[in-house]
Amino acid sequence: EAGVVQSPRYKIIEKKQPVAFWCNPISGHNTLYWYRQNLGQGPELLIRYENEEAVDDSQLPKDRFSAERLKGVDSTLKIQPAELGDSAVYLCASSFNSGETQYFGPGTRLLVL
Amino acid sequence: TQLLEQSPQFLSIQEGENLTVYCNSSSVFSSLQWYRQEPGEGPVLLVTVVTGGEVKKLKRLTFQFGDARKDSSLHITAAQPGDTGLYLCAGARAAGNKLTFGGGTRVLVKP
Numbered sequence: 353e354a355g356v357v358q359s360p361r362y363k364i365i366e367k368k369q370p371v372a373f374w375c376n377p378i379s380g381h382n383t384l385y386w387y388r389q390n391l392g393q394g395p396e397l398l399i400r401y402e403n404e405e406a407v408d409d410s411q412l413p414k415d416r417f418s419a420e421r422l423k424g425v426d427s428t429l430k431i432q433p434a435e436l437g438d439s440a441v442y443l444c445a446s447s448f449n450s451g452e453t454q455y456f457g458p459g460t461r462l463l464v465l
Numbered sequence: 466t467q468l469l470e471q472s473p474q475f476l477s478i479q480e481g482e483n484l485t486v487y488c489n490s491s492s493v494f495s496s497l498q499w500y501r502q503e504p505g506e507g508p509v510l511l512v513t514v515v516t517g518g519e520v521k522k523l524k525r526l527t528f529q530f531g532d533a534r535k536d537s538s539l540h541i542t543a544a545q546p547g548d549t550g551l552y553l554c555a556g557a558r559a560a561g562n563k564l565t566f567g568g569g570t571r572v573l574v575k576p
Contacts (some may be wrong), residue, residue, distance in 0.1 A: 356507070394553050394566030395508065396467075408563060443507050451557070454564070456507025 354378070356457035358444050364463045370432035373460045377425065377446030385454060386429050387443040393434045395443055401427065404451060413426055468492060469556055469567035477573040481543050486570045488554035489536045495559050499528055502551040502569075511539075517573045544574045 363391040365371050377384050388394035394414055398417065400408040403424035412419065416435070421427040431438055441461050445454040472487045488497070497514040500508035510522050514530035514537065521528045524546075527540040541548055551571050555564040 392474075392568070392571075394471075394555070394569050396566070397563050400563060445507070451562070453510055453513075456509070458506050 356444055356446055356455055358442075358457035358460055361458065362461045362463075364465065367436055368433040370430065371384050371434050371462060372428055372430045373442050373444075373462075375427045375429070375444030375457060377427070377444070381446035381448050381455075382424070383447045383450045383452075384427050385445040385447075386419060386427070387445065389441040389443055389459070391425055391440070398429070400450070407450075415423055431462075434462075436464050437462045438462060449453055468565045469554055469566035471552075471554060471570050473570060474568065475571045475573075477575065480545055480546055480574055480576050484541050484544055484572065486539045486552050486572070487536070488538070488567050491535065491554065492556075492558065493534050494556035495534070495562070497530055497534070497554060497556045498564070499537070499539055500553040500555065502553060503549075508551075508553055541572075544572075546574050546576050548572060549574050 359374050363403055363416040386398040388398055389395040397411055399412045399419050401421045404421050417431055419429045441459040443459045445456045447454045469490050476484055478484055496513055498513045499511045501511055502508040507511045509570045512528045517534045519530045529538050551569045553569045554567045557564055
């Protein structure tokens with residue numbers, strides 16, 4: 353069975369440019385998470401979806417970040433405009449239901465120049 | 466300030482040696498998880514502990530949850546180069562609640 357798929361794996365952009373990340377969760381998983389992991393630190397939750405509903409987006413910087421999970425399957429995370437401090441690994445995870453084991457994708461490494 | 470503090474931040478040992486990684490907090494968690502993350506990959510769950518004082522073993526890895534459910538440790542016996550990676554602890558304050566990760570301990574096992 354395929355795991356969580358993320359693309360692109362790497363992205364280099366100049367500051368003020370927009371960028372988007374895509375995540376395909378494990379089939380049948382209702383809950384989807386986006387995390388940001390800064391260098392040398394643990395992941396921090398940005399947003400959690402239950403099906404297509406965002407149920408926890410308290411840590412999402414809403415002035416420049418947006419996310420969607422149309423149809424409750426795939427999800428995209430967008431940054432517009434990107435800032436230097438956004439350089440990090442963006443991880444997507446999914447679980448069958450909230451509170452159950454989370455399975456992580458390989459992440460997208462973003463470098464903002 | 467992280468809710469979960471991991472120590473040490475970095476550990477370099479020779480193959481065959483033992484090591485212990487600690488995860489501490491002033492908060493009580495309903496459950497605590499340990500993950501290992503290798504370069505270029507996402508974290509992979511190793512174990513979940515839910516009962517104060519609980520000890521779980523996974524081959525050469527021993528995980529312990531503190532009696533007060535505020536801290537945990539991971540002990541590796543006879544470490545091997547394949548144990549190299551970033552070890553992360555993560556706690557949930559309540560069932561179904563979001564996970565809060567520690568800062569991680571980077572372990573390097575040299576052959």
